[in-house]
Amino acid sequence: MDWNMEIEDLAKGYAESETQCACLLCGKQFERGRIYEMDGELYDAGGAVRCHIRQRHGNTADFLLNQPASLTGVTEIQKQLLQLLSRGMEDGEIARSMGIAQSTVRNHRFKLREKEKQARLFLAMMEALEKKTQNAVGKSDQGMMEEVHASATMLDDRYSITPQEREKVIRTYMDENGALLRFPAREKKKIVVLREIMKNFKPDREYSEKEINRILERIYAQDYPTIRRYLIEYGFMDRSKDGSVYRVKE
Known part of the structure; x- marks a missing residue:
């Protein structure tokens, strides 16, 4: 997204x-x-x-609510409260459903309104800052930083990648046909390579494990199961509990 x-x-x-x-x-x-x-x-x-x-x-x-808390900034109890509010439930019904006091529901409502005010102020502040400096906070000396994929399972400096760094990693680790020459050891480079590999999968369809293996084997025959595992671990793909169905994680 x-x-x-x-x-x-x-x-x-x-x-x-x-x-x-x-x-x-x-x-x-x-x-x-x-x-x-x-x-x-x-x-x-x-x-x-x-x-x-x-x-x-x-x-x-x-x-949106089901996005990682690292992206939404919403706690699990706030997420549950918002889901119940979206169903049109009153405070008393929410309190009974969540097993909490009605005053606690009101307190969470207040905190969510404050969070909304803070978000609006922050967006206005960032827009004013960009207009004043003509520089986005997401820029580094080498240019804009790469976007973090929405389903990332962790958010840290391994995603601090510029387009120039990304291109260099791809040239180093992949050939002109998109085959992987070797799998990088550094986390930041792994993310670049995995993101590039994900271009082989469509977001609006399901894949069997056999199909996943066939695609990944063309890319990295030496150890395609490792690539498959990392695609799951890093939040690029979802897998059903029985391992029979894979989907691009949205």
Whole structure:
């Protein structure tokens, strides 16, 4: 998911342009001027992307709430509270459902409102700073830093990678056909390589383990199971409990 999108677009889960409507949650695109049949109904691009989000993702609020706490800044109890609020439940119902006092629910409501104020102030402050200095905080001396993928399982300096560093790693560890020459030992370089490997997978489909192995074997025949394991560990892919189905993690 592109976290640089406008807040309004992030909240509704899709972005619109002159030529298409694109789901921000998985990247699926719907061309303007086409009619899409979904659930026995006909939709234009805007209606189709909204229907797609309902079918595939449930709703945008739940999708956003289920992002890692390192991205949302929301605690587990606040997440649960927000989910119950989204169902239209009153404080008393929420208190009974969560097994807490009604006053505790009100206290959490207050904290969430304060968090919203802080977020708005922070966004305004960052925008003012960028306009004043014409420099984004995400820049380094070598240029803009790479975006962290939304499903990352850890957030630290291993993601402090510039585009120049990324290109150098790819040239060093991968050939012109995208095959891996050797798997890097440094964590930062692993992330660059794994992100590049993920370009071989589509976000809107499921893969069997046999399909995953076949794709990864073409990329790194020496030890493709290790690559598969790292794709799971680093949050690039999801795997079903029985290991039979793999999906690009959104």
